[in-house]
Amino acid sequence: MIKKISSTQNSYIKELVLLKEKSRARKKSGLFLIEGAREIGLALKGGYNLDTIIFYPELFSEAQINQFADGSINCIEVSKDVYQKLAHRDTTEGVLAVAKHKEHALESVVLHSENPLILIAEAPEKPGNIGAILRTADAANVDLVIIANPKTDLYNPNIIRSSVGCVFTNQIAMGSTEDIITFLKEKQIHIYCAALQASVDYHTQDYTKSTALIVGTEATGLSQEWRDAATQNIIIPMRGEIDSMNVSVAAGILIFEAVRQRLMSN
Structure with missing residues (x-):
């Protein structure tokens, strides 16, 4: 079941904004944001584990999510305001992922x-x-x-x-x-x-x-x-x-x- 979030004041969205903006938040949580279908695909190919897929349905359809998500990955549909709050690029594809860090020792x-x-x-x-x-x-x-x-x-x-x-x-x-x-x-x-x-x-x-x-x-x-x-x-x-x-x-x-x-x- 796909969850929907429309408010930029949602507590989870605020956590994601911190992941986007603060290195400290990324290191503490072990999570980071990936923006764009190509980048998400390369992360999966590179063995990264995804925690959540976030998409704006006007730009990226629910059907397209199937290329990344299975039943173990959370999927969240967001409003335009929420997506723009999370997106790093001016021009974008309407999809982001929350991914887990890898070991780089x-x-x-x-x-x-x-x-x-x-x-x-x-x-x-x-x-x-x-x-x-x-x-x-x-x-x-x-x-x-x-x-x-x-x-x-x-x-x-x-x-x-x-x-x-x-x-x-x-x-x-x-x-x-x-x-x-x-x-x-x-x-x-x-x-x-x-x-x-x-x-x-x-x-x-x-x-x-x-x-x-x-x-x-x-x-x-x-x-x-x-x-x-x-x-x-x-x-x-x-x-x-x-x-x-x-x-x-x-x-x-x-x-x-x-x-x-x-x-x-x-």
Whole structure:
């Protein structure tokens, strides 16, 4: 049976607004909001469990709910005012889901490849950059994305939106720089750090073996801890006046060079 809610003052709706707006509420409850049919579908494909489906019937029909919901998932029909209160986008499809967090500890990582390709971002803050990195990682089909010293909640609506749901399709882990370096060295994974200091051109290195590519923020770059741990520091040569580029763009260049080498070696 589908429940109906028409008031924005409903206590459950107020809880959902907090999930949308507050990282603290998401962490405390272990829940977050997903907006859009494609994103919900990718979350299900990525093994996420849904708690509730919320839909506005003028945009998303009850019949369409069947692609996501079975008898174990709550379904709520809401009014236009309620939906607009919960939706993050200006243009939307009329459906949201309340989903449960996944575990992102290093200890839960499973590497299926003998020569994994891993992308690591240290302390990224901007949700748009994180989303773009995850989208690129999905496009390259990397084995693992790790966020070192995370500054932003992974289930921030802006990350979900800017990643176009790729936050659900990548295997993602989080941890401290120290713990991640230990993890990589225990698994004998070569560490290539994008850095200005003591670097060689990125295309001169061999990424066909087990490889981790590490990028830092545009403002501060990678920490000394990463640069000291590197198998080799690498640099993307700049042809213009600036000495750095957007972190997601740099990550894309490095990842697809590794993919190119791996395709050529097969």
